[in-house]
Amino acid sequence: MTAVFTVPDMTCGHCEKTVRGALDEALPGAAVTVDLSSKKVTVEGDANKAEEAIREVGYSPERVAA
Structure with a gap:
């Protein structure tokens, strides 16, 4: 399963x-792919x-459709 998040912070x-x-x-x-320019x-x-792992290190992921 592919999960896509926007991480604005x-x-x-x-x-x-x-x-x-x-x-x-x-x-x-x-x-894992991290695109800093799009924050994706x-x-x-x-x-x-x-999502939990990203939150645990202090960021605010927002799930988007894959």
Whole structure:
């Protein structure tokens, strides 16, 4: 299952790295794409786990249609 999120408070390379790291830890081996310019994160796997992982590192993901 593909989950797509907009993360409006992801503003820099450090934010991107933090979000990617949280998703890699929560969903090991899942394909993760982070596009800082559009503030969009796409992840293969459990959408709820992905959303929770992003929130746990301090960001506000908003789910969008894949």
